[in-house]
Amino acid sequence: MAILETKNLCYSADGREIIKDINWSVDAGEIVTITGPSGSGKTTFVRLLADLLTPTSGEVIFEGKNVADLDPIEYRRKVSYAVQQPTLFGNTVKDNLEFPYQIRNKPFNKDHALKALQTVDLGDGDLDRTVDNLSGGERQRVALIRNIMFVPEVLILDEVTTGLDEKTKASVHKMINYINQRDHTTIIMITHDQDEIDHATELVTIVDGRLVKGDKDA
Amino acid sequence: MPNLIVSNQALALTGLLVLIALFVGWKEKLGIDKSIIIATIRCVVQLFVVGYVLRFVFRINNLFLTIALILIILFNAAYNAKGRSNGMEHALPISIIALGSSTLVVIAVLVFAGAIKFIPSQVVPITGMVASNSMVALGLCYRSMNSMFKDRRQQIIEKLALGADVKTSCSDIVRDSIKTGMQPTIDTAMTVGLVSLPGMMAGLIFAGVDPVKAIKYQIMVTFMLLGITAVSSIIACYMGYHSFYNKNDQLKNMN
Incomplete structure (x- = not known):
C-alpha cells in the first residue's frame, strides 16, 4: 500500500508553473531516488510532500488521507525533510540533537543521541563540540541525525550528499540503509550523484515540473 | 518665570540656524535642501497648531x-x-x-x-x-x-x-x-x-x-x-x- 502519493499535483509561484500535474506514489519501506536537471522542480516537489508548501491544485496523500486535512506539525514529524547545506541550531552538536526532544516536550536521551552519532560515524566526544568547529561533512551528518532522533515514517533527503567526500557519503548511505532496514522508514532522496543514480532501486526523474518514471537508462 | 518666554524676535533669530543647515546642504551638495525646508515649515506649523490645540484642551479640561x-x-x-x-x-x-x-x-x-x-x-x-x-x-x-x-x-x-x-x-x-x-x-x-x-x-x-x-x-x-x-x-x-x-x-x- 502506498504510504505517500500525489494526485494531479500542481504548484505555481510568481505566475510560473513549477510542478505540473504529477501523479506518483511510494510504498512503505521503499527507497526512491529522484533526479533531474537543476531548476526542474525537484525541491519544490519534495517540499510539497513535506507540507512546507501548499499545492496550487491536486493533493498529497499520506496513508490514504489528504495531507491538507492533517495536523501539519504531527505530519512533519512523520514525514521528515532534510536539506542540502543545513543550518545548525544553537552552539553545540548537543543543542541540535536536543531540538527534536524540546519540540516534543520530552527529556533529552543522551544514550540515544550517542548511538545516533555512531550511525553516521561520529563519536561520543562530538556531542559537546561547538558547531562552528565542524567540517561541512560533519555538519551535514549532525543535521541528518536531527531528522532521525525520532525515526520518521518517511525521510526526504534533498541533495544531502552533494559536496560530501566519499567517506562521508558512505556514512550517510549507511545511516539511510540502517533506518530503512531497521525501522522500515521510506526514503525519498533527491540526488545528482551518478553513483547514487546507478545504484537506485527505484528512480524517477523530474523534467520541467513533470515526472518521468523508470528512465534509469535514459 | 520671565526667562521662559521666547519672544517672536528671538524665535526668528534662532531660525537663522536653519540657514546654516541649508548652507551646509547646498555647499556639500547633499540634496537635502528641500527636506530641510519642508521639515522646518512642518515643525513650525505642527507645533503652533498643537500649541493652540493643547491650550484649548487644557482650558476646557474635559x-x-x-x-x-x-x-x-x-x-x-x-x-x-x-x-x-x-x-x-x-x-x-x-x-x-x-x-x-x-x-x-x-x-x-x-x-x-x-x-x-x-x-x-x-x-x-x-x-x-x-x-x-x-x-x-x-x-x-x-x-x-x-x-x-x-x-x-x-x-x-x-x-x-x-x-x-x-x-x-x-x-x-x-x-x-x-x-x-x-x-x-x-x-x-x-x-x-x-x-x-x-x-x-x-x-x-x-x-x-x-x-x-x-x-x-x-x-x-x-x-x-x-x-x-x-x-x-x-x-x-x-x-x-x-x-x-x-x-x-x-x-x-x-x-
Missing part, C-alpha cells in the same frame, strides 16, 4: 476631549509605525493594540501611583512621550523581524520540517526583535544625565524647579519608557510573527 486627543496621538503613532513595517500584514491593528495597551498600562500605573493626575496638562504630554518612544520601538521591531525572517529563512524551514510549531520555529527571531526594539531606550537609560539631560528634566530645570526634584521626574520617565517599550515590543513581535506564516503553518514567500 474628560472626553482628553481621551479623544490621546486616541489621535496613539493612532498617528500606530500609523507611522505601520509605515515602517515594510508591508507586514496587519501592521496597523497590531500597532494600535501594542501602543494602546502599553499606554493604558503606563498611564494607569502612573495615575494609581499618584505620580500624575488624570488631567489633560499631565496625561497628554505623557501620552505623547510614551507613544513616540513606542512608535520608534515598534518600527525597530518590524524592521528587525522583516530582515531576520529573510536572512534566517532556511533555518525556519528546517525547524518546521523537523516538526516544530510556528512559534518555536521563530522564537529566536522574536526574542532578538524585542531586544532590538528595546535597545535604544536601554542605551538612553544607561547614559541619561551623563550624555544628555532629557527633555522633561531640562524643561523642569528651565522652569526653575530644583534639579534634585527634576531628576525624580526623569527617573519616573525612564522607568515609564523602559516599561512601555518592553510591553509594546513584546505585543508587536508576538502578534507580528504570525504575519510571516500562512494558515497551514508554512513560511510565506517574501519579496
Whole structure:
C-alpha cells in the first residue's frame, strides 16, 4: 500500500508553473531516488510532500488521507525533510540533537543521541563540540541525525550528499540503509550523484515540473 | 518665570540656524535642501497648531476631549509605525493594540501611583512621550523581524520540517526583535544625565524647579519608557510573527 502519493499535483509561484500535474506514489519501506536537471522542480516537489508548501491544485496523500486535512506539525514529524547545506541550531552538536526532544516536550536521551552519532560515524566526544568547529561533512551528518532522533515514517533527503567526500557519503548511505532496514522508514532522496543514480532501486526523474518514471537508462 | 518666554524676535533669530543647515546642504551638495525646508515649515506649523490645540484642551479640561486627543496621538503613532513595517500584514491593528495597551498600562500605573493626575496638562504630554518612544520601538521591531525572517529563512524551514510549531520555529527571531526594539531606550537609560539631560528634566530645570526634584521626574520617565517599550515590543513581535506564516503553518514567500 502506498504510504505517500500525489494526485494531479500542481504548484505555481510568481505566475510560473513549477510542478505540473504529477501523479506518483511510494510504498512503505521503499527507497526512491529522484533526479533531474537543476531548476526542474525537484525541491519544490519534495517540499510539497513535506507540507512546507501548499499545492496550487491536486493533493498529497499520506496513508490514504489528504495531507491538507492533517495536523501539519504531527505530519512533519512523520514525514521528515532534510536539506542540502543545513543550518545548525544553537552552539553545540548537543543543542541540535536536543531540538527534536524540546519540540516534543520530552527529556533529552543522551544514550540515544550517542548511538545516533555512531550511525553516521561520529563519536561520543562530538556531542559537546561547538558547531562552528565542524567540517561541512560533519555538519551535514549532525543535521541528518536531527531528522532521525525520532525515526520518521518517511525521510526526504534533498541533495544531502552533494559536496560530501566519499567517506562521508558512505556514512550517510549507511545511516539511510540502517533506518530503512531497521525501522522500515521510506526514503525519498533527491540526488545528482551518478553513483547514487546507478545504484537506485527505484528512480524517477523530474523534467520541467513533470515526472518521468523508470528512465534509469535514459 | 520671565526667562521662559521666547519672544517672536528671538524665535526668528534662532531660525537663522536653519540657514546654516541649508548652507551646509547646498555647499556639500547633499540634496537635502528641500527636506530641510519642508521639515522646518512642518515643525513650525505642527507645533503652533498643537500649541493652540493643547491650550484649548487644557482650558476646557474635559474628560472626553482628553481621551479623544490621546486616541489621535496613539493612532498617528500606530500609523507611522505601520509605515515602517515594510508591508507586514496587519501592521496597523497590531500597532494600535501594542501602543494602546502599553499606554493604558503606563498611564494607569502612573495615575494609581499618584505620580500624575488624570488631567489633560499631565496625561497628554505623557501620552505623547510614551507613544513616540513606542512608535520608534515598534518600527525597530518590524524592521528587525522583516530582515531576520529573510536572512534566517532556511533555518525556519528546517525547524518546521523537523516538526516544530510556528512559534518555536521563530522564537529566536522574536526574542532578538524585542531586544532590538528595546535597545535604544536601554542605551538612553544607561547614559541619561551623563550624555544628555532629557527633555522633561531640562524643561523642569528651565522652569526653575530644583534639579534634585527634576531628576525624580526623569527617573519616573525612564522607568515609564523602559516599561512601555518592553510591553509594546513584546505585543508587536508576538502578534507580528504570525504575519510571516500562512494558515497551514508554512513560511510565506517574501519579496
